[in-house]
Amino acid sequence: MEIRLDDVSLTLGGKRVLENLFCTFPSRKISILWGPSGAGKSTVLRLLNRLLDPTAGVIYLDDKPSKLWPVLELRQKVGLICQLPYMFAGTVLDNLAYGPALRGNKGDFHVRGLELLRMVGLEEEFLLRPAEQLSVGQKQRVNIARTLANEPEVLLLDEPTSALDEKASEQILSLLGDLHAALGLTMVMVTHAKEQAQKLADRVVMLRSGKLEAEGGRELLA
Numbered sequence: 001m002e003i004r005l006d007d008v009s010l011t012l013g014g015k016r017v018l019e020n021l022f023c024t025f026p027s028r029k030i031s032i033l034w035g036p037s038g039a040g041k042s043t044v045l046r047l048l049n050r051l052l053d054p055t056a057g058v059i060y061l062d063d064k065p066s067k068l069w070p071v072l073e074l075r076q077k078v079g080l081i082c083q084l085p086y087m088f089a090g091t092v093l094d095n096l097a098y099g100p101a102l103r104g105n106k107g108d109f110h111v112r113g114l115e116l117l118r119m120v121g122l123e124e125e126f127l128l129r130p131a132e133q134l135s136v137g138q139k140q141r142v143n144i145a146r147t148l149a150n151e152p153e154v155l156l157l158d159e160p161t162s163a164l165d166e167k168a169s170e171q172i173l174s175l176l177g178d179l180h181a182a183l184g185l186t187m188v189m190v191t192h193a194k195e196q197a198q199k200l201a202d203r204v205v206m207l208r209s210g211k212l213e214a215e216g217g218r219e220l221l222a
């Protein structure tokens, strides 16, 4: 799914948070959203799955303005992953079946659950473990699998590895690269892991103080 911001501005609590943004996140590519703290990166992700709407301008998702997308359909197609993986009460299976159950799929999720675990590199035995007992890295894998259970076209990732140690962080970023290649997902990721971002990035969008500073290829991160 191609995502395009057309002259997007956002004012929150009287503060101009985003100003006249024009940029494109191409379909089936990995885009890295880069910039200093307070630049507006998380805010852009929140606009992309309609946790917020722009004050002015239009966000196009596959050429359809975001405001015309039914919110639930949009959030199924555009999944958001944050830095702290929040687990629902119950087992890993309960967590994975949550989204599909919301959409009326109450059948046995066991087989699909195992498939999702494989996709994120977790052993089968995790399926029936209480989700709360996992390490943060394992929770982040379950979090990604839980989002993939909704069969999204887009993954928005807001510093998905900033709560992890270096090794777990590298593993998750490499997993995201593999998932992108296997599933052809459109990804928009905020991360401060420069070296890995450079390897993964097809596109780079740089923000500063709510404005577009630069847009281009991975060489922008060099």
Ligand SMILES: Nc1ncnc2c1ncn2[C@@H]1O[C@H](COP(=O)(O)OP(=O)(O)OP(=O)(O)O)[C@@H](O)[C@H]1O
Pocket: 012, 013, 015, 017, 035, 036, 037, 038, 039, 040, 041, 042, 043, 044
């Ligand atoms: N509800 C709000 N009301 C007023 N200002 C807000 C609100 N939410 C965010 N902001 C402001 O918007 C700006 C951008 O915030 P945002 O969280 O998008 O930055 P960021 O680039 O994600 O930063 P970080 O790297 O620290 O996560 C900040 O100046 C922040 O204070």
Ligand SMILES: [Mg+2]
Pocket: 041, 042, 043, 158
């Ligand atoms: Mg942020």
